[in-house]
Amino acid sequence: MNSSFSRRAFLEGAAATVGAALIAGCGSGSSQTPQAKESGQGYTLANTQLPPNGEAIAFTFPNGKAGLLYRSKEGQSGAVSAVCTHQGCTVEWTDGNPQAAFSCPCHQSKFDLQGKQLGGPAKAPLAHYAATQNNTDIELKLL
Numbered sequence: 001m002n003s004s005f006s007r008r009a010f011l012e013g014a015a016a017t018v019g020a021a022l023i024a025g026c027g028s029g030s031s032q033t034p035q036a037k038e039s040g041q042g043y044t045l046a047n048t049q050l051p052p053n054g055e056a057i058a059f060t061f062p063n064g065k066a067g068l069l070y071r072s073k074e075g076q077s078g079a080v081s082a083v084c085t086h087q088g089c090t091v092e093w094t095d096g097n098p099q100a101a102f103s104c105p106c107h108q109s110k111f112d113l114q115g116k117q118l119g120g121p122a123k124a125p126l127a128h129y130a131a132t133q134n135n136t137d138i139e140l141k142l143l
């Protein structure tokens, strides 16, 4: 009886520890996506978020919608809404190719660096933002 109780207590304790670790893991994962703040006529991100040339980072707008802040291979920076205008899937950064910088994994719509649709079923462009860097922030303004 005692060994049965001890085994059950051990298993319950182990399950609680694993559950807490999973919750902590989820919490730290979601906090890694930077969140833009509303600012005047646009949004700001900390300028430490600006990716290297040829890369993009995911961020969220204050309303929780996904965005991508990018810097082209040539150093041109900007941001787009990452919500596909076809059916709302999250578009992904490709390789910084200005002719197909973003693609949608759901139905393969393609968009250029300015968010203009290039192919696939999407008929509208992604919202595109100019990204201007100052000493502390990256300011995003809708174009």
Ligand code: FES
Pocket: 084, 085, 086, 087, 088, 089, 104, 105, 106, 107, 108, 109, 120, 121, 122
């Ligand atoms: S949701 Fe993006 S192409 Fe359909």
